[in-house]
Amino acid sequence: MEIKRRQFLQASTAVMALGLTDGVSLLSGHQAAKAANSPTKRVRCDVNASISDSDHVAAYERAVRLMMDRNSNPNDPLSWESQAQIHQNHCPHGNWWFLPWHRAYLFHFESICQKVLSDPDFRLPYWNWSKDRAVPAAFWDERTSLYHPGREIRPNEEIDGEVVGRVPINRILANNVDVLLYSGATRTDNQRAPGSQGELESTPHNGVHSLIGGEMGSFLSPRDPIFWLHHANVDRIWRSWSELHQHRSIEDKLWRDHKLTTFFDAGGKEITHVTASTEDYQQFNAEYDALETVDTLNPVRKMSAFALTSKSLGGNRLVSFSADVGDLGDSGSMKLAIDNPIKNSIALASAPLLASEEKSVDSVVLMKIEGISVKNTDTRLRVFINCDNPSPNTPIGSPSYVATINFFGVGHGQHGGEGLDFIFNCSSTFAKLKKSGLYNGSSDIKVSFVPIAGRNAKEPAVLSDVKPKRVTFVGL
């Protein structure tokens, strides 16, 4: 069976969005440095960047050591332990003071570093975990003050890309709802009142804390020297968001007038700040060598690769294989002797997903399930490939799992009696099957349909209520 490209596109517009959903990308490093920083101005720099005029990591190590030396005096507000206790006793999390409080906290910590170093030009480095996902090497040297025992993460182990990578960071930057950036509002002037967390807080912020583990996962996390570089990067993402959203902030007086407590300046004097003052980022040294942005002109995955594949297969034709769904019996399964062109497409589509390095996706395998005349809209249909004994209890995490079809809102007699069609990208399923040894790339495949009782899972579900008429695999 052949499907014309135009027909296919009409039938599956949503699926063709594949590869465009990541239509924004993150510029990194100096390429994105659009902040108005003059070349001579002191700014916070990437810890992994090469700094020509001074070694900012060595300076930071020295500052940490000097502050740790002051721990012998429990009343010294400039000591390392006193700074950690500020966080333990005062830090707001899960509410709208999370970002401004930590901006002020960073600023005063940086001021104390300057004081103990006798270097007013010192700026905290930041750890850009989106770009370099492992804890920087300098923090693993046991001979230095930057080492901290008890971390659960290992040297060279990278933070999960779904926590600090392009997708969540782009989502955070593109988000246009203030509360989802700042975290939730409170009803009282208590800076430790609980609320809901925005994605910047709950995903990269909490994620890096939790995945490093040890004391980094606790309120005493500032005892680990990586804490300050982590929070400098969180602050840098806030700055980046502000630049992208016309320096929007919050007009609610409860937020603006709240006094953030408690900090100590470099002279050991107790300090508070009105929240609104933290919007003046220059006053708090929240200036960075590079800010993040989104680039709508540079999609992560280019669709040209798909056009090339189509052309190489001969004009506007796609590779496809189709079969009628006959009597499936009790198993709900059917064997399909897929042909070589589809097998080739599966190989092309799954290869980049199995590669150890990120590779562009040049091909995709789609599964079209056609002609479902829904007799019971409460029934859901799960689809598996090469699953030995599929049942409602088969985990959705199984490598054989393709999708669950939900018929919510579907009325009887729709679509002229021909039934409903659904289409899924099953490239990743084939990649998982290959990886787990359940598909060798050359054999026939088995497709299974498992009906699930949708609204009351205790009731039996009947396949005939949602049985498809036809299955088609399309290689694109």
Add this chain to the structure above:
Amino acid sequence: MPGMTWYRIAAAPTILMVLTTAVACGDPKALKDTSIVVPKAGVETHLVASKAEAACQDDCTPVLIIDVQKFPDAVNGLQIEATPSGSAAKDAMIHKHFKSHDGAGSFMVPLDKTSLANGYDLKIKPIYRVQMANDQSSTLVDQIRVEEIRR
């Protein structure tokens, strides 16, 4: 900067969460209205709006709120996968949210208002600490609900 608008969270009583759950690797179980137990294998739920008009209007965003008062020590957070009903798996939004320093977490997952009217398939999976990967603790989600964030 002053003069900007702040969005407040307001409960949206006309939006209902219908939890029709199948627990992966186990017998399907009925769930209480607004709490859910997430076993190690994860849990599937289905989210719908009770009425089409329950969808937000122009100036609001529907947000899924997931509240956990206390994560088990072995669990760092939750992966929340939301797929508009009838859509391909690739259309799923995947959010990973981690507990705060106090072991709790209240997470906000923005939802597309059009998709919400048709329903979402939700998969919630625990994220285990690497060092405690063999732990079998379940996570109690104390509240799961939809709210509107509006001006």
